[in-house]
Amino acid sequence: MTTTSSPDPGENDRPGPVSLRLVAAIIDYTLQMVVVVGLVALADAADLRDLGNGLGLAVLVLYPVVSVGRFDRTLGKRACNLVVRSTAGGRPGVVRSIIRFAVGAAPLAASIALGRSLGDDHRALSDVLQVMIAGVVYAPILFDPQRRGLHDAAAGTRVVCTAPPVAGIAAELAARIRASDQPGVDER
Structure with missing residues (x-):
């Protein structure tokens, strides 16, 4: 059985920009809410509200934990060319993914406990x-040079952008244009 691995750490491993991380989070939360609302509505219609609530909670916990632990990213991160890596550059694995989720979910858990x-x-x-x-x-993401939040620091992870930087794309395009302008270069 072959397994796919994360791209090797390299020159394109730069911290995931805050804007892309925010877009990825919005995509992920939207996807989760569509699934959760659907499950809860179906369960409620069948008079199984507790089951629906339990399934909804399972989706909210398992989606980020399994996605990051097994595939290094959620669907939102995939859409934004972001990958979660351990600080050593490898896959985060399930344990780091659980820690990352638990620390990231602490504000919601605290709010529920305090509210009650x-x-x-x-x-x-x-x-x-x-x-x-x-x-x-989450505020440390704005100030940390590696764009790591407390959840990343606690789990020993970092979010990196796998897309080439825009400046790199522009430089490569300029080099190709210069090369095509040189005499003796076929312009097919």
Whole structure:
């Protein structure tokens, strides 16, 4: 049985830009919500609400963990030419993927726990705390030279862009144009 591997670390391994990571996250959350809402609606129609909620939660947990752990990326990251690697440059594997997910999901888990313990009277406080915790987890992406959030640092991973940089594409195109302008070069 042959397995596919990640592209080797190389000159194109540069940190995934914040903009692409955001687009990838939007794609992933949209895909997950379509599946989850469909599952919950079907289960609710069959009077199996608890099953639907459980399946929805399973999708929200398993999609990122399995996608990153097994394939190095989610569908959103694939669409944006992003790959998750260990800091050594290899596949992150399931354990790193679980850690990455758990730390990344901490703001939501904290919000749910706080919301239940504080009650409806303190819903605004719960929401503010959720944003603050999310800021602690994800804000480092904006300032870290490797664009690693707390979830990446905790898991020993980094998100890299596999597409060639635009400047590299422009330089290659310019070199080809110059080469075609030289005498003795066939212009077929």
